[in-house]
Amino acid sequence: MASTNLFSWVLVDLGEVTTSAVAVSLGALLLLIFALQVARREDGPPTLNDPIPGIFNALQFMFDNNTFMLRVQRALKNNNLMRFYIIRKPVYLATGPAAVKAMFGRELMHHVTNQEQMVLFAMPTLQKMNREEVRRWVDDKSGATKTPLPGTAEGIPQRQRLWYTYEHIHVEYLGKPQNLHPLVNLFSSKMELALERYPIGQWVTVSVQDMCRQELAASAMETLFGPELIGLTPDFVSRFWRFDRNAFKLIVGVPKWIDPAVHETHNHFVDGIGTWLENGLSKMNWNGPDTDANWEPLFGGRVVRELVKWMLETNWRKEVIAATLGALIFGLTSNSVPVTIWMLMEMIQDPSLLQAVREEVATAMVIDPKTGNQTLSSHKLVALPLLQSIWTETLRLRINFNITRDVKQPVTINGHLIPKGSILQAPMMVSHCMEDVWAADGHPASEFWAERHVKYIDEIDALGQISRKRVFAMAGDATSYFPFGGGINICPGRQFAKFEVFSAIGLILSRFDIELIGWTQTDGKPSDRAARADLRYSGAGAMPPDRDMKIRWRRIA
Numbered sequence: 255m256a257s258t259n260l261f262s263w264v265l266v267d268l269g270e271v272t273t274s275a276v277a278v279s280l281g282a283l284l285l286l287i288f289a290l291q292v293a294r295r296e297d298g299p300p301t302l303n304d305p306i307p308g309i310f311n312a313l314q315f316m317f318d319n320n321t322f323m324l325r326v327q328r329a330l331k332n333n334n335l336m337r338f339y340i341i342r343k344p345v346y347l348a349t350g351p352a353a354v355k356a357m358f359g360r361e362l363m364h365h366v367t368n369q370e371q372m373v374l375f376a377m378p379t380l381q382k383m384n385r386e387e388v389r390r391w392v393d394d395k396s397g398a399t400k401t402p403l404p405g406t407a408e409g410i411p412q413r414q415r416l417w418y419t420y421e422h423i424h425v426e427y428l429g430k431p432q433n434l435h436p437l438v439n440l441f442s443s444k445m446e447l448a449l450e451r452y453p454i455g456q457w458v459t460v461s462v463q464d465m466c467r468q469e470l471a472a473s474a475m476e477t478l479f480g481p482e483l484i485g486l487t488p489d490f491v492s493r494f495w496r497f498d499r500n501a502f503k504l505i506v507g508v509p510k511w512i513d514p515a516v517h518e519t520h521n522h523f524v525d526g527i528g529t530w531l532e533n534g535l536s537k538m539n540w541n542g543p544d545t546d547a548n549w550e551p552l553f554g555g556r557v558v559r560e561l562v563k564w565m566l567e568t569n570w571r572k573e574v575i576a577a578t579l580g581a582l583i584f585g586l587t588s589n590s591v592p593v594t595i596w597m598l599m600e601m602i603q604d605p606s607l608l609q610a611v612r613e614e615v616a617t618a619m620v621i622d623p624k625t626g627n628q629t630l631s632s633h634k635l636v637a638l639p640l641l642q643s644i645w646t647e648t649l650r651l652r653i654n655f656n657i658t659r660d661v662k663q664p665v666t667i668n669g670h671l672i673p674k675g676s677i678l679q680a681p682m683m684v685s686h687c688m689e690d691v692w693a694a695d696g697h698p699a700s701e702f703w704a705e706r707h708v709k710y711i712d713e714i715d716a717l718g719q720i721s722r723k724r725v726f727a728m729a730g731d732a733t734s735y736f737p738f739g740g741g742i743n744i745c746p747g748r749q750f751a752k753f754e755v756f757s758a759i760g761l762i763l764s765r766f767d768i769e770l771i772g773w774t775q776t777d778g779k780p781s782d783r784a785a786r787a788d789l790r791y792s793g794a795g796a797m798p799p800d801r802d803m804k805i806r807w808r809r810i811a
């Protein structure tokens with residue numbers, strides 16, 4: 255690997271030519287030659303304007319992602335494929351069915367992968383791997399599918415195939431119903447316990463942001479990782495949020511000398527996981543009955559235990575194991591929590607919507623056959639049409655991330671040959687906001703509209719009575735909506751996320767009377783406006799609200 259990450263591509267290349275006066279002149283000359291070369295490349299799709307070819311766009315992507323994405327959005331209005339450069343690396347920005355098929359379809363899954371992105375960005379930063387450790391992944395050419403690519407894995411045991419096993423553990427133990435549902439039930443009971451701390455019948459002032467960032471995050475972390483993660487490091491949840499604020503910069507490789515907080519917050523977060531890991535390892539009996547349990551208190555859910563077991567077996571340093579689990583905590587928390595906050599805010603600021611959803615949630619109540627008590631059915635919750643529409647609308651507008659793949663073999667998209675070595679990106683912000691796909695009368699695509707994905711049909715009962723029934727029907731087409739990515743790398747936690755968010759909202763709406771007090775700034779001072787997306791998170795996944803909402807709630811059940 256010549257360079258380790260995006261920042262290196264830009265700054266090391268640039269820095270190498272700026273260390274002396276001679277080098278500066280040489281650098282300027284090289285840039286000029288490169289600029290002319292870029293300008294002369296007329297074949298292929300249109301190029302995104304770049305005032306300093308190969309550099310300006312890359313820096314804007316990293317440091318002012320929202321402005322960069324607005325430019326991309328405008329540029330892709332009349333083209334569904336555009337190109338820009340990061341130094342010499344061509345990056346293709348694509349929208350529409352052909353690109354989505356190329357990126358997510360099975361046909362090209364060995365030609366268009368996420369492996370280079372993992373090796374260059376996630377592994378050396380998020381996962382704290384050194385060069386030799388990253389090299390082990392580079393050397394595994396066998397692919398991520400169960401059947402290795404021909405001629406790549408002779409004599410290599412399946413457990414030593416890194417890409418495949420890593421993917422497989424996530425998909426198997428997060429996604430398969432027999433492993434998913436015990437986790438969902440455990441999450442609901444933890445969330446329920448957290449909410450039961452509020453006294454019955456008493457109005458209490460609550461910050462929607464603080465409540466979700468604490469209760470939801472802690473319940474989800476305890477579900478997947480067991481109680482000791484927070485038990486041994488009581489400020490773990492705050493450590494996570496401090497790290498989360500800097501995660502994008504960490505992943506693109508902003509070095510310590512530019513922003514020490516990026517690395518300090520990550521180290522502090524990973525140290526907490528390290529403490530939990532050491533504790534679990536010192537007590538776990540790997541030959542005992544808990545090894546295959548759906549859940550046990552030391553390592554929590556099976557997905558986490560299987561990851562630990564496999565990483566020990568394949569000889570990773572403890573720090574790498576802790577940091578890799580940190581990446582899972584990041585996946586678990588950084589999107590679901592802001593999405594829940596947004597959904598609650600949208601409902602609470604619109605009393606008629608809140609009432610409609612409360613009525614819908616009431617239909618998901620069932621009688622527990624064991625206790626005779628009323629309880630929420632998570633399966634009924636995730637099928638509620640209005641709640642699903644609000645979820646879809648929130649993901650459509652609030653998840654802002656470019657799904658990125660590296661092109662290992664040339665592929666053709668919309669008649670253009672994308673050469674080997676290029677990067678292919680599908681920007682959610684473009685596809686998720688296309689007017690021709692998503693707009694409805696009086697409701698432009700850029701606006702949140704709770705009912706965008708709802709249809710009403712007439713239903714006739716046995717007595718011939720007609721009633722209007724609400725059904726969920728996604729407004730756009732699937733190739734313009736990919737908040738969870740797609741293909742073999744699609745988010746393995748997506749089903750858990752949906753159950754988690756719907757259960758949390760179902761519990762809150764069925765157990766509390768809620769009244770809006772008002773909007774505040776994040777420091778608690780009054781705000782004269784409602785929340786907007788915090789653009790500092792553009793490109794990093796979920797964009798949380800930049801304002802808080804103060805409410806009063808009273809527990810009724």
Ligand code: HEM
Nearest residue numbers: 585586589590593737738739740743744745746747750751
């Ligand atoms: C609303 C919630 C969520 C959203 C919008 C979301 C979105 C995403 C996206 C866009 C990706 C990249 C997919 C690709 O490259 O095609 C991803 C990957 C991932 N997500 Fe999620 N996610 C969410 C919740 C979760 C949860 C709850 C978990 C864990 C329980 C999780 C675990 C992961 C993991 C481990 C990966 C990396 C998979 C890999 O390396 O191949 N996510 N997620």
